[in-house]
């Protein structure tokens with residue numbers, strides 16, 4: 001691993017992602033007058049690359065991380081617009097507000113409410129509007145879990161529930177057939193690259209979707225695809241993955257408990273030593289010789305007090 005300057009990486013990967021967005025968009029795409037949402041914009045790595053276009057188009061960024069949004073509002077607004085989101089899948093914009101939504105490494109972390117967010121993104125997109133999402137597919141399963149990819153056993157497979165964000169957060173894997181079946185209920189799948197390849201985004205999948213008109217509900221998005229045996233296989237595999245997660249947590253738990261037991265033993269031993277020392281001291285103070293020599297000790301303490309400190313002699 002080279003010791004690359006984080007600022008330079010932030011800048012260069014932001015540029016790469018901007019170029020990738022433009023590669024996915026239709027050839028006749030023109031930013032003028034368009035409204036774009038960077039969903040889960042983080043600290044603005046990608047959106048800031050659109051500074052020239054922000055003069056003639058609206059670029060909005062949102063994130064659930066309030067400090068990032070505070071910083072972006074203080075430093076990049078205007079020309080950009082930023083707002084914070086909550087856990088609930090809800091955006092403040094009216095129906096059909098955006099022409100384009102893109103989300104890098106955000107749906108990759110949705111373990112529970114992916115369908116709520118997808119329905120909400122569908123709502124705020126104009127008819128025919130585009131959504132560009134990165135997802136975790138076969139390019140990432142092995143490096144993140146050690147398992148070998150079998151697309152017939154992956155649908156929407158969330159793992160690492162509640163995993164700390166500073167260690168990478170929870171993640172979910174999606175396969176091509178599942179995306180076509182479920183996301184395809186709300187969107188036409190325009191382009192689906194299971195492995196985008198390159199560095200970055202090193203093996204994330206990318207999906208370009210076009211909104212189908214009408215409305216869509218969470219239940220409609222989540223419903224198992226009828227006559228699709230891979231739905232059951234994926235659920236079975238997900239049970240295995242979650243079982244492995246649970247076992248790992250139990251092992252971690254056992255390790256933490258062993259350390260705590262060890263520390264408790266050390267504390268108990270220290271308490272016993274202190275108690276023994278106190279007992280010996282009390283015993284000594286009660287002894288006849290200690291009491292007989294008490295005046296000598298008092299005199300020595302008095303002499304010490306009368307002596308000037310060493311530096312003043």
Ligand SMILES: C[S@@+](CC[C@H](N)C(=O)[O-])C[C@H]1O[C@@H](n2cnc3c(N)ncnc32)[C@H](O)[C@@H]1O
Nearest residue numbers: 039040041042045062063064065085104105106
């Ligand atoms: C891995 S980071 C990617 C940040 C940014 N898209 C980028 O590529 O630099 C994932 C981001 O998604 C944000 N996020 C997670 N859940 C969210 C939600 N429900 N609404 C908005 N943002 C969310 C996180 O706070 C984080 O900033």
